[in-house]
Amino acid sequence: MSEIDVRVKGQGSVTGDAVIVDTAIDTICSACGGSAEAVAELKSHYVCAECLRLRLEAISVARYQLRGSSKLPWGKLTS
Numbered sequence: 001m002s003e004i005d006v007r008v009k010g011q012g013s014v015t016g017d018a019v020i021v022d023t024a025i026d027t028i029c030s031a032c033g034g035s036a037e038a039v040a041e042l043k044s045h046y047v048c049a050e051c052l053r054l055r056l057e058a059i060s061v062a063r064y065q066l067r068g069s070s071k072l073p074w075g076k077l078t079s
């Protein structure tokens with residue numbers, strides 16, 4: 001896995017061992033559009049911790065729900 005570029009508002013960016021001080025760095029989140037305290041690079045976009053956490057939770061919930069549905073008859077949908 002390549003090193004992840006992290007930007008911290010008012011401070012700068014860190015990519016592995018490369019630390020760049022830049023007090024004017026842009027920390028706008030591509031997912032929610034907000035100005036975040038810190039963002040991590042994801043395929044040329046920058047995403048805040050809250051948006052990453054929400055997606056991680058959604059993955060956990062989806063895995064749980066699909067694990068449960070695998071025991072149901074094929075094609076049956078429940079809400």
Ligand SMILES: [Zn+2]
Nearest residue numbers: 029032048051
């Ligand atoms: Zn966000």
